[in-house]
Amino acid sequence: MVIPFYSEKLTNIGVLRATLLVNAEAAAKATITVQDNVLLVGSDPVVNFSDVGVALASVPPVVTRPVETRTANQRVPIDVKLTLTKSSSYASPDSEEWWPAKEVRHFQHMNCRNCANRLLQTSSSFQCKDLPSEHWYELVECWICHETKPEEHRARMQPILARPDALLVGSTYFLVHPDNIISDAVVVDKPLASRVKWDRGTMSKWIMFNCNQCGHPIGEGQYEQRDEEIKLLAAKFFKYCVSILPSLKYQPTFIDFFVCDLLEAAKVHATHRFIIQGRNSSQIYALLWLFNWDTTVVYNKGFLDSSNENSTVYQERVMKVLYLDCSHNDDILVQRHLLSWGKDKTADHLLYPDAYCRQLVTAICETTKLLPSSMRTMNHPAMTMTQNFSVGFVNRN
Structure with missing residues (x-):
């Protein structure tokens, strides 16, 4: 045995x-x-x-x-x-950048990953450019420090807008102008759109949209309301929801892009607490504490299955996390932690389509089963914020 x-x-x-x-x-x-x-x-x-x-x-x-x-x-x-x-050797904690502009500059088609529905006009020749960090505007005070009056730079610091025939490449999405999208290829998520308060906040709102052929979420659009109708101003296609043709060397998964988001948010906001929340339902699926962002685990699957006769040994690079599965939020312990974390201003919200939130929680829960039973939960009396949290991993490639 x-x-x-x-x-x-x-x-x-x-x-x-x-x-x-x-x-x-x-x-x-x-x-x-x-x-x-x-x-x-x-x-x-x-x-x-x-x-x-x-x-x-x-x-x-x-x-x-x-x-x-x-x-x-x-x-x-x-x-x-x-x-x-x-x-x-000690590996760098930085995550790999998936599908930067230099890798996709020769792309011919962009399709829905779920049903292969074509999304962009093929008649256009796109200019591909990388976007700065998602948090660039928050860091502008660090970049511009030589002006006598802080407000002088504000007129020049405008949001980065979608441009016709340009594919602007973010860390986890492609920003595309609506003129380059095939007519009726995407459709706004109607339940979400119906809940938008157009008379509050900014004139334009970011709302999820789905593939018109299969109904699968593939991104979010910047919409504004005109004459009781909403008009698309820009579209963000999530990289984990689309495929690029000709096919690139590696097809990253949602988990790969989640790692990018987690590490970038941790470094920019100096936080290790994250609330995983569904874009469609606003449901909180998990509370996650980033315990170690670069760990290597070596194991066999003996703790997963005591009758296992396979002696294969695995080595994986992972992020070690403490997490609480909030799928059943009627539990008293879950409710108590949701209330506590909801008041914590250092906790960062990460929003994803609900289907991907469920996929993430399931994947992390499966990794817990690889651990010895004594190591599967964290109950240190000094760590009240993570009482009864489970220990798991997020794979890094």
Whole structure:
């Protein structure tokens, strides 16, 4: 039977922290060693680290055995600290930029990823340009510091508008002028549009729109109301909702773009608390605390399935998060945390189509099952903001 194994690679301090699940007799008596880069319990191999490119130093492992006694047929966790070689590199926490202007400048078609419905006019020759950070306007005071009066720059700092025959490329979306969109290719989300208060705030509003063929959400449009009708002024197509033809080398998923959003917001706003909210329903799907934005995990799937006979070892680069699934918001604990986080001005709201919010929560919940049961929840008395939060991961490519 495969010995369940889970570990986190802490490259910044040169340590691999691991947990094994072995029977009580082995936990009490067996010697845990490393030979030829293989972790052994007695004479039984657990992990060959060479298979995943991890190099261990020739230093005896530090083993923490359980204090309480168990019967011989019971399985108990053992914590092991292994030393990495000094050659192990520390990866940059920055995320990869998906589909920048230089990669899409030769594109011919943009389609709905769900149904392949064509979205843009093919007669136009687009000029592709990268947009600055989504938070560029917030940082303008840092850029312009030499003027005697702060208001002098305001007349020049105008919003970046969509332009005909230009594909303006943001980190997670394409900004397109409505003249370049095929007639009736997209349709405004009517339930959302019906709730807009046109007499409040700015004259134009950003409202979700869907693919007219399949009804799948693909972006949001800047609309204004004229003579009781709304007119599209600009369109943002979410990169994770569209496909580019000819096909590019890599087709990033929603999770890839979520990582970009999370890291950018964390760096710009200096926050680690995020509220994941649906654009369509305004429902809060999860509360998320960014615990470590660059972690490497090495594991087999023994903790996921105790009867697992597959000894395959996996290595993944992830972000470690604490999260609370708020799908069932009638729970008293969930309600208490929603109220607390709702009052926290440092918590950042990340809005996505509801279907993608559900996909995200499901993916994170699945990663929790890879952990030993003792590591799946966070209940430290000093961390009241994350009491009974689960521990999970968001994969980074």
